[in-house]
Amino acid sequence: MGLIAVMDLTSWAAEPQAKCAVRMGRVPLTIFDTKGVPPNRRERIEAAVEFGGKHLDAPYEAWIATDPFQGGVRVLITGPQGFERTVSFAVDELPQQITCRIRKTLED
Numbered sequence: 001m002g003l004i005a006v007m008d009l010t011s012w013a014a015e016p017q018a019k020c021a022v023r024m025g026r027v028p029l030t031i032f033d034t035k036g037v038p039p040n041r042r043e044r045i046e047a048a049v050e051f052g053g054k055h056l057d058a059p060y061e062a063w064i065a066t067d068p069f070q071g072g073v074r075v076l077i078t079g080p081q082g083f084e085r086t087v088s089f090a091v092d093e094l095p096q097q098i099t100c101r102i103r104k105t106l107e108d
Helices: 009-014 039-052 095-107
Strands: 003-006 021-024 029-035 060-067 072-078 084-089
Touching: 029 039, 039 060, 039 095, 072 095, 084 095
Parallel strands: 029 060
Antiparallel strands: 003 021, 060 072, 072 084
């Protein structure tokens, strides 16, 4: 979701050189994999993690997995210049709390 192209398709047929407006957006936190999280909670957790990284200006990646030793969920976040952090939370934690934890971790 780095670039978003906007084009007026109604003028495209009449004007072959129609101009496209390109707008740069924020670089999202990309989730590459989710393992072991129950399907009924996966979408909620993924959305909360992505929302926690909406403010980023550089690409960051996340991997979400259940934590068999702690009984919750663990998110590994990597980014530029060797950035690597892990965030843990309960599988039934509220999305707002997950988002807050992700943001605090990214700001440190």
